[in-house]
Amino acid sequence: QQQVKQSPQSLIVQKGGISIIxxxxxxxxxxxxxxxxxxxGKGPALLIAIRPDVSEKKEGRFTISFNKSAKQFSxxxxxxxxxxxxxxxxxxxxxxxxxxxxxxxxxxxP
Amino acid sequence: GAGVSQSPRYKVAKRGQDxxxxxxxxxxxxxxxxxxxxxxxxxEFLTYFQNEAQLDKSGLPSDRFFAERPEGSVSTLxxxxxxxxxxxxxxxxxxGRLDLSYxxxxxxxxxxxxx
Numbered sequence: 001q002q003q004v005k006q007s008p009q010s011l012i013v014q015k016g017g018i019s020i021i022x023x024x025x026x027x028x029x030x031x032x033x034x035x036x037x038x039x040x041g042k043g044p045a046l047l048i049a050i051r052p053d054v055s056e057k058k059e060g061r062f063t064i065s066f067n068k069s070a071k072q073f074s075x076x077x078x079x080x081x082x083x084x085x086x087x088x089x090x091x092x093x094x095x096x097x098x099x100x101x102x103x104x105x106x107x108x109x110p
Numbered sequence: 111g112a113g114v115s116q117s118p119r120y121k122v123a124k125r126g127q128d129x130x131x132x133x134x135x136x137x138x139x140x141x142x143x144x145x146x147x148x149x150x151x152x153x154e155f156l157t158y159f160q161n162e163a164q165l166d167k168s169g170l171p172s173d174r175f176f177a178e179r180p181e182g183s184v185s186t187l188x189x190x191x192x193x194x195x196x197x198x199x200x201x202x203x204x205x206g207r208l209d210l211s212y213x214x215x216x217x218x219x220x221x222x223x224x225x
Binding site: 006032034036041042043044045046049089091093095096097098099100101102103 | 205
């Protein structure tokens, strides 16, 4: 199946807290899992990505955790800041065609 | 010469009108993609170009939708006889390497409203 399921739909986190967004996929042919960040009125911007041969990837405050056997991956935002307030999309692909989750609207409360 | 640009940013069309949406990819990028993003949803793939060749148009919702990239750079998405269900943000993305065509850089989108 092509679907990528993302949760939660919306998330409110206090400044300095950890934001966690989860995604699950079905198609075992997927071999690249990016996360995109989208601000209102802007296009999505690539944030961080992982391949299934790695269980975790960290870039600054952003970490992807990947569980190949469970076909799940998640985005963790450490020390969340008000500037992180945006909509986050997970995606998956085995070629050029990105299959997107429905998005998570993240609000960081100061 | 920064990122992907799209024009117009906003377009209001009366039902039945034809519209043309333009995408200027990052200079030198081989791959170009069009997506449709409904309000509160993730983008959905429409079509893919490698240089001037349209390699995949499986996501185009109907034969009213047509895309072209005649010289392998600028692309135009045309929608004929617009319908209300065509209202969405249309995103264009480009990618510089064929082996990394999943690393896509997006423009700001064109918001189309069909009244």
